[in-house]
Amino acid sequence: ADVTWNVSLWGKRRAFTEHVEKLAELVNAKTNGTFEIKLHYGAALSKSRENLDGISIGAFEMAQFCASYHADKNPSITVLELPFLGVPDLETQIKLDKLVYATDAVKKDLGRWNAEILMSSPMPQYNFVGRGDAPKSLKDFEGMRVRALGGVGAAMKTIGAVPTTVTASETYQAIESGTVQAASFAPHAHLAFKTVEAGKWYTTNLNPGTVNCPVVANTDALAALSDDHKKALMDSIDEAYAHYVANYAKLNEKFAAELDKLGIEKVTFNADELAAFKAAAGKPNWDKWLADMKAKGVPGDDLFKLVQDNLK
Amino acid sequence: MPGSSTSIHPDPHTPHQDAPTLRLWDGWVAKIEDSFNALAGLSILFLILLAVVQVVGRAVFNTPVPGFIDFVEQSMALFAFLGIAYTQRLGGHIRMELILSGLSGRVLWFAEAFATLLVLVLIAALINGSFDHFLRSWNLGDSTIDIRLPTWPSKLVVPIALSLLWLRLIIQFAGYARLLLAPDKAPVAVPLIESIKEHAQHEIEDALGDETGDISNKSQSRENVQ
Amino acid sequence: MTPFDIGLLYTGLLLVFVLMGMRVAFAAGLIGFLGLATIFTMKLGFDKGIWVAIKMAGTIPHSKSVTYALSLLPTFILIGFLAFHAGLTKKLFEASKRWLGWLPGGMGVATIFATAGFAAVSGASVATAAVFSRVAIPEMLKEGYSKPLAAGVVAAGGTLATLIPPSTILVIYAIIVEQSVGQLLIAGFIPGMVSALIYGGIVIGLAMWKKDMAPSTRTYSWVEKFSAVPGTFPILIVVGIIFGSLYLGLATPTEAGSLGAFVILVIALWKGMRWKQLSQALHETAKLTAMIFTIIWGVLLYVRFLGFAGLPEAFKNFITSLDQPAIVTLLLILLAYAILGMFMDAIGMLLLTLPVVYPAVIALGYDPIWFGIIVVKMAELCLITPPIGLNCFVVSGVRPDIPVQDVFKGATPFFFADVLTVGVLIAFPSIVLWLPQQMFN
Ligand code: NA
Numbered sequence: 010a011d012v013t014w015n016v017s018l019w020g021k022r023r024a025f026t027e028h029v030e031k032l033a034e035l036v037n038a039k040t041n042g043t044f045e046i047k048l049h050y051g052a053a054l055s056k057s058r059e060n061l062d063g064i065s066i067g068a069f070e071m072a073q074f075c076a077s078y079h080a081d082k083n084p085s086i087t088v089l090e091l092p093f094l095g096v097p098d099l100e101t102q103i104k105l106d107k108l109v110y111a112t113d114a115v116k117k118d119l120g121r122w123n124a125e126i127l128m129s130s131p132m133p134q135y136n137f138v139g140r141g142d143a144p145k146s147l148k149d150f151e152g153m154r155v156r157a158l159g160g161v162g163a164a165m166k167t168i169g170a171v172p173t174t175v176t177a178s179e180t181y182q183a184i185e186s187g188t189v190q191a192a193s194f195a196p197h198a199h200l201a202f203k204t205v206e207a208g209k210w211y212t213t214n215l216n217p218g219t220v221n222c223p224v225v226a227n228t229d230a231l232a233a234l235s236d237d238h239k240k241a242l243m244d245s246i247d248e249a250y251a252h253y254v255a256n257y258a259k260l261n262e263k264f265a266a267e268l269d270k271l272g273i274e275k276v277t278f279n280a281d282e283l284a285a286f287k288a289a290a291g292k293p294n295w296d297k298w299l300a301d302m303k304a305k306g307v308p309g310d311d312l313f314k315l316v317q318d319n320l321k
Numbered sequence: 322m323p324g325s326s327t328s329i330h331p332d333p334h335t336p337h338q339d340a341p342t343l344r345l346w347d348g349w350v351a352k353i354e355d356s357f358n359a360l361a362g363l364s365i366l367f368l369i370l371l372a373v374v375q376v377v378g379r380a381v382f383n384t385p386v387p388g389f390i391d392f393v394e395q396s397m398a399l400f401a402f403l404g405i406a407y408t409q410r411l412g413g414h415i416r417m418e419l420i421l422s423g424l425s426g427r428v429l430w431f432a433e434a435f436a437t438l439l440v441l442v443l444i445a446a447l448i449n450g451s452f453d454h455f456l457r458s459w460n461l462g463d464s465t466i467d468i469r470l471p472t473w474p475s476k477l478v479v480p481i482a483l484s485l486l487w488l489r490l491i492i493q494f495a496g497y498a499r500l501l502l503a504p505d506k507a508p509v510a511v512p513l514i515e516s517i518k519e520h521a522q523h524e525i526e527d528a529l530g531d532e533t534g535d536i537s538n539k540s541q542s543r544e545n546v547q
Numbered sequence: 548m549t550p551f552d553i554g555l556l557y558t559g560l561l562l563v564f565v566l567m568g569m570r571v572a573f574a575a576g577l578i579g580f581l582g583l584a585t586i587f588t589m590k591l592g593f594d595k596g597i598w599v600a601i602k603m604a605g606t607i608p609h610s611k612s613v614t615y616a617l618s619l620l621p622t623f624i625l626i627g628f629l630a631f632h633a634g635l636t637k638k639l640f641e642a643s644k645r646w647l648g649w650l651p652g653g654m655g656v657a658t659i660f661a662t663a664g665f666a667a668v669s670g671a672s673v674a675t676a677a678v679f680s681r682v683a684i685p686e687m688l689k690e691g692y693s694k695p696l697a698a699g700v701v702a703a704g705g706t707l708a709t710l711i712p713p714s715t716i717l718v719i720y721a722i723i724v725e726q727s728v729g730q731l732l733i734a735g736f737i738p739g740m741v742s743a744l745i746y747g748g749i750v751i752g753l754a755m756w757k758k759d760m761a762p763s764t765r766t767y768s769w770v771e772k773f774s775a776v777p778g779t780f781p782i783l784i785v786v787g788i789i790f791g792s793l794y795l796g797l798a799t800p801t802e803a804g805s806l807g808a809f810v811i812l813v814i815a816l817w818k819g820m821r822w823k824q825l826s827q828a829l830h831e832t833a834k835l836t837a838m839i840f841t842i843i844w845g846v847l848l849y850v851r852f853l854g855f856a857g858l859p860e861a862f863k864n865f866i867t868s869l870d871q872p873a874i875v876t877l878l879l880i881l882l883a884y885a886i887l888g889m890f891m892d893a894i895g896m897l898l899l900t901l902p903v904v905y906p907a908v909i910a911l912g913y914d915p916i917w918f919g920i921i922v923v924k925m926a927e928l929c930l931i932t933p934p935i936g937l938n939c940f941v942v943s944g945v946r947p948d949i950p951v952q953d954v955f956k957g958a959t960p961f962f963f964a965d966v967l968t969v970g971v972l973i974a975f976p977s978i979v980l981w982l983p984q985q986m987f988n
């Protein structure tokens with residue numbers, strides 16, 4: 010290959026990285042192998058929390074990270090992680106991600122790291138797998154120790170739950186032993202960390218929020234690409250999204266089948282309760298976020314409005 | 322206090338023997354190292370108490386320490402780095418002495434000085450790079466995943482601790498260089514190679530503590546073996 | 548030169564530096580940094596490449612040290628330093644003696660099982676050997692044991708501390724290969740007990756074969772037996788806390804280690820430990836902690852370079868392409884460890900080799916947890932082999948009347964016991980894997 014890009018990824022190959030795999034495959038085909046995108050899993054090139062540092066240094070050309078891993082590194086995109094935005098599906102999530110990423114605020118924010126966002130890793134809403142008596146109403150979350158980080162944790166706190174820190178890999182045991190009574194993840198992570206094997210119930214529609222995980226490129230490396238190479242890369246993004254979404258749909262089916270197989274009780278809350286939850290946890294957290302952005306000089310109002318307007 | 326004495330010369334105020342300047346520097350840097358290491362030890366005690374509070378709080382009062390993992394991770398920099406120069410002074414970073422212990426005189430001092438010089442280059446690079454790592458979190462922002470603690474204080478510990486190590490290495494390099502020029506002089510400000518027997522004796526002292534008598538005298542005599 | 552060639556060349560240079568006596572942490576860090584500098588210079592030119600290397604290398608010490616799972620290490624180290632002050636050793640040995648003394652070679656068997664019990668509060672083989680040289684050797688000699696045997700029993704018994712949790716080396720292995728710390732610690736328990744049983748069997752066999760080597764001890768009445776039990780309660784409490792919370796998941800490994808350290812600290816203070824000894828223990832713990840963290844980030848800096856060079860993957864492909872049964876490759880690797888371990892410290896040896904060896908062994912189809920136990924057992928075996936088997940020097944150091952050659956001689960049967968243990972663990976992997984698998988059921 011004339012040009013080789015290294016991509017810093019953590020963990021193993023999974024649904025969460027399928028778009029990057031597809032991107033590499035498409036670019037390779039379109040450029041007759043003259044532009045190679047080489048994936049490095051297992052945090053071999055950098056810890057996930059430091060992928061933006063690596064991009065800024067120029068140690069690798071491409072990386073994936075999640076906004077909430079270090080909210081203060083990338084305040085602008087945390088708008089997509091606010092609780093109770095009410096994003097119905099991955100297609101809508103992609104639409105919002107693209108709109109937000111295209112704003113000057115985000116470009117400037119990521120530009121500080123010499124980074125440019127190529128695409129997102131759209132994730133469905135988080136939901137809880139838990140053990141013990143299934144919650145019948147939101148009141149039942151009072152005093153419940155839950156594994157929920159950042160914004161989701163803050164949202165759960167408003168209904169009286171007790172956010173408890175446990176690392177992802179320890180979550181299975183933590184549920185099993187009662188250290189926490191429930192844990193929130195996206196479906197692929199519930200499968201990966203085997204929480205479903207420890208839990209007895211699953212909340213189908215609590216939807217307190219999700220994480221936003223962009224795939225970025227080093228700005229200089231992107232600028233140094235020949236027109237052909239750059240076109241091959243940019244033209245592959247939509248197909249990579251499509252592949253990712255199709256693959257995640259398969260995974261959702263697998264997740265549903267796993268829930269049935271394990272006989273996990275599905276907890277669905279009624280509309281009134283969800284509205285009350287949203288009122289209690291949504292608005293106050295949004296206002297807090299807006300004030301925080303104002304203090305940081307990030308146009309939070311514009312970003313939030315952009316998201317809200319495009320959800321209707 | 323174990324090993325709170327300097328490697329060769331315990332008292333910075335009596336530079337009456339050979340290499341007075343070197344002894345003086347050795348003594349003063351050793352004082353900083355001792356307090357850094359004490360701080361590291363206390364941070365370990367703090368971690369243990371915090372974890373006990375966390376478990377009891379969670380199990381008995383259903384109130385775990387918010388952001389416990391964030392707190393632990395950020396404070397880890399204290400015990401991971403603050404003792405690094407102290408350990409270097411006492412020759413506590415492991416190495417293979419099989420070949421070195423067969424050398425003596427100028428050859429030995431050359432090997433030691435050369436290795437120290439190479440490590441000086443590495444540590445200089447790392448001071449630079451770790452300060453840059455701190456600077457990024459300071460200028461561009463960075464916070465922990467759960468309760469959004471700023472990460473810069475923890476990152477700043479690294480270049481500070483490495484700078485102290487760099488000073489220690491300079492002193493040791495000077496000590497070795499001095500011996501390279503005059504191999505007959507008594508070693509000053511350098512850890513000496515322990516035979517496997519001396520090493521075993523040291524391990525025994527660590528395990529049995531003051532049962533073997535006053536430990537600081539012991540390690541003093543160990544390091545003064547010539 | 549390709550990055551792979553550079554990886555190979557610099558790894559050779561690393562060996563030279565380590566042999567030359569450069570401190571392992573810094574040798575690895577230096578090679579890692581030089582390697583990154585070379586790779587980035589080839590890609591970006593020297594002016595830019597050198598700065599990318601400096602900045603990349605500069606992220607690693609903090610990034611790799613500030614990891615929650617590693618926060619367990621100082622708690623285990625402190626437990627080891629306080630265990631002796633807590634005065635648990637003599638009581639444990641006394642109880643073990645009263646219950647097992649009736650066996651042929653009873654005092655030796657009692658020593659083995661007392662070291663196994665002490666292993667549950669100590670992560671350090673060498674410290675355990677030192678403590679029991681003080682406590683158990685005089686009693687064995689009083690019974691008329693041969694000096695080499697008495698010394699060998701203690702040197703070998705000390706190695707149990709590394710398999711039975713808490714164990715620093717198992718934690719380091721778990722971190723390097725990214726396996727569950729809790730599972731690895733739990734996995735060490737049964738192999739540790741199997742080791743103790745095989746050691747005990749060896750003592751019984753020797754006692755029956757040569758009566759004058761290990762004369763039998765008097766028997767104790769049931770009253771005497773039971774009256775010795777309460778003295779072991781503090782150890783049982785700590786075992787219960789560490790083992791129970793890990794196995795049942797009531798606490799994370801760091802929390803379990805902290806609880807154990809806290810209880811031992813309270814017992815030690817109650818037993819009369821004063822600020823001076825506590826300060827000494829904290830200083831020593833901080834020093835050992837700094838040593839371990841430095842070698843961890845130093846080696847991980849080298850590993851980062853290997854990652855950019857692609858060496859682990861190439862070695863993995865080479866190993867898996869070999870035209871021989873996997874077991875032969877495994878045995879060759881273990882033999883290499885046995886030879887390396889004769890000259891190198893266990894932590895340095897594991898850290899330097901695992902990044903390249905581990906992916907290959909896993910690609911051969913072996914279980915990560917199982918391999919961890921095997922490789923740690925290999926590292927422990929080296930503590931009782933010449934020329935620098937540290938446990939033997941420690942025993943001889945506490946007992947200057949027993950020359951180190953005699954300790955090595957006395958430890959020889961236990962060396963063969965260890966080879967047998969490794970063989971058993973290879974033949975029956977479920978000895979290692981059964982207990983940790985129960986954690987997931
Ligand atoms: Na142990």
Ligand code: NA
Binds near residue numbers: 888929932
């Ligand atoms: Na050895």
